[in-house]
Structures are given as C-alpha cells and as structure tokens.
Amino acid sequence: MDLKTVGGSGWSTNTTVLSYDPQTKSLKKNLDLTNYNSTTELKNNQLLVHTPDGDTEFSWNGEQFEGKQVFLQPSVGLKDKVIHYAISNQEAIVNSQSVNLKIGQRLVLIRDDQNKISQRTMFDAIGVIDSDDKGNGFIAKAVGTTKITIIPNEYDWDKSKVINVTVIQ
Secondary structure, X not given: OOOOOOOOOOOXXXXXXXXXXXXXXEEXXXXXXXXXXXXXXXXXXXXXXXXXXXXXXXXXXXXXXXXXXXXXXXXXXXXXXXXXXXXXXXXXXXXXXXXXEEOOOEEEEEEOOOOOOOEEEEEOOEXXXXXXXXXXXXXXXXXXXXXXXXXXXXXXXXHOEEEEEEEEO
C-alpha cells in the first residue's frame, strides 16, 4: 500500500483507497473520505486519519475497510506550549484563553474529550502563525497577534471559544 499526499484548499484531505481486480481488470473504490483540517498517514498497515474531532484507524477485514475511533496523544516537544480543550454539551471549553509564543515555537492543541461532537478550528493573520505538518498545532512565524477559534459542530459560533496568540521575538 502506498500513500500519496497532494495539497488542497481549506485544509481538507480526501482519502481514496482503490484496489485492482485482475479477473475483471477493473478498479474498485474501497474507501472514500473527505475530512476538514486533517492529515492521513499509513502506519503498520493501518490507515490513520487525524482530525480535530479525533483519530480514526481504518483496517481491512478481508472484504472492506472498517474504521474505529482511537485516541492518540500528539507528540509534544520540550519547548512546545500546550492548550487542552474539550467539547462538552456542544460548547468549547479551553484551559487557557491566551498564550505567548516566541518565533519558531510550536503551540499544540490537545482535545481531551472522547465524544463525537465535530468541531472546526480556525485562525487568522496568516503570517503570524501557520499550521504545523502534524495537523494539531501551530508554528509561530512572525511577531504579532492573532486568534485561534474552536467552533463546536463546525458552525456553532455562539458556543465557540477564542484563544488569543501573541508572538514575540
């Protein structure tokens, strides 16, 4: 199995798994997913899809792919700042509403609840921070201020929480 990543807009990832049937000489679509703000990786013959809502592990049962929710902790470096949050009763709850970062420092958001309420994480002022390649954090790029907004159910703005980010030298 091989995994190819191509860029797109809106941080969405489309994951499609095809198989080839040599008898009929045809392709079959075994899995087709679209996830917002996600990353996909192939690990130990398992397909892992990481989203802000949680991680899903897909495995082949001999006939089709089956997905199950798994709870993986993101890697956190010694100099990383961490903000824990949860979505409870469809409201975002964060342990800190502001953070100071130095240029090059990483901010990791860790969702602690294990429910299936979806969410969307948005940030503005591209240039001050940018998303990291792991899909669960941000890298401080330039001096300035910005905000990160966690939105339950992807569109419940009235229940969202804002994290104010200040980047210093």
